[in-house]
Amino acid sequence: xxxxxxxxxxxxxxxxxxxxxxxxxxxxxxxxxxxxxxxxxxxxxxxxxxxxxxxxxxxxxxxxxxxxxxxxxxxxxxxxxxxxxxxxxxxxxxxxxxxxxxxxxxxxxxxxxxxxxxxxxxxxxxxxxxxxxxxxxxxxxxxxxxxxxxxxxxxxxxxxxxxxxxxxxxxxxxxxxxxxxxxxxxxxxxxxxxxxxxxxxxxxxxxxxxxxxxxxxxxxxxxxxxxxxxxxxxxxxxxxxxxxxxxxxxxxxxxxxxxxxxxxxxxxx
Numbered sequence: 001x002x003x004x005x006x007x008x009x010x011x012x013x014x015x016x017x018x019x020x021x022x023x024x025x026x027x028x029x030x031x032x033x034x035x036x037x038x039x040x041x042x043x044x045x046x047x048x049x050x051x052x053x054x055x056x057x058x059x060x061x062x063x064x065x066x067x068x069x070x071x072x073x074x075x076x077x078x079x080x081x082x083x084x085x086x087x088x089x090x091x092x093x094x095x096x097x098x099x100x101x102x103x104x105x106x107x108x109x110x111x112x113x114x115x116x117x118x119x120x121x122x123x124x125x126x127x128x129x130x131x132x133x134x135x136x137x138x139x140x141x142x143x144x145x146x147x148x149x150x151x152x153x154x155x156x157x158x159x160x161x162x163x164x165x166x167x168x169x170x171x172x173x174x175x176x177x178x179x180x181x182x183x184x185x186x187x188x189x190x191x192x193x194x195x196x197x198x199x200x201x202x203x204x205x206x207x208x209x210x211x212x213x214x215x216x217x218x219x220x221x222x223x224x225x226x227x228x229x230x231x232x233x234x235x236x237x238x239x240x241x242x243x244x245x246x247x248x249x250x251x252x253x254x255x256x257x258x259x260x261x262x263x264x265x266x267x268x269x
Contacts, residue, residue, distance in 0.1 A: 015238065043087060049257055053242075055093065058096075071102060081113055098120060101133070106120050110152055111149045117155055126163035140154075155184065159190045172209045187216070221237075223256075226238075227267040244256075
């Protein structure tokens with residue numbers, strides 16, 4: 001287990017819950033009437049429900065900023081940092097950020113807000129809904145260090161959602177190569193889109209070749225599957241399953257969130 005990962009999450013298998021922000025100003029789905037204050041109010045309600053349920057960490061994401069971008073508008077990252085800043089006094093667990101799909105904006109927001117970790121696509125070459133996708137882990141990590149955040153843990157998603165890998169090496173080979181070449185603090189394995197599960201066989205295969213690196217399930221973990229996932233993975237990230245009716249775009253359901261963590265505690269023994 002990497003030093004940064006252990007420093008943030010300890011020795012247990014962390015379960016990280018998503019705080020999905022409402023669409024930010026400038027994005028097509030933004031609620032101009034509710035404005036930024038509406039985004040803050042909804043995010044605070046979700047944050048408090050997730051913390052009360054006992055999640056190990058939370059991550060703020062801009063999943064509602066569809067269509068997604070590779071180079072996020074400055075207003076989006078600035079607003080996201082402002083929203084997290086307004087919530088900072090309410091946050092009682094380690095938190096991370098994910099500005100889709102822009103590694104440097106994610107790192108900038110993390111540096112500005114004091115986040116402990118970032119999730120992004122840092123490596124690989126993909127054909128995606130957004131066009132050709134060619135992230136640059138070297139530039140992102142150097143940017144992190146220029147901002148004085150060498151301590152910031154970077155979680156690398158190696159099976160990008162909404163995309164098809166043009167690198168046809170098997171997923172375990174790509175994951176193993178990313179660890180060697182690009183020094184992530186954890187590897188994430190995803191399903192095809194938000195809310196869809198990564199195949200358990202993919203998690204098993206990646207973990208088999210990376211016994212010393214944290215490997216987490218990144219999408220689609222459900223109440224019925226979390227125990228099986230945690231038998232294989234070193235933790236998971238969960239969002240949609242905690243929402244009203246299990247719908248990604250709904251608010252967090254406190255009862256669903258609490259039941260999810262009850263199952264996690266049972267699985268952890």
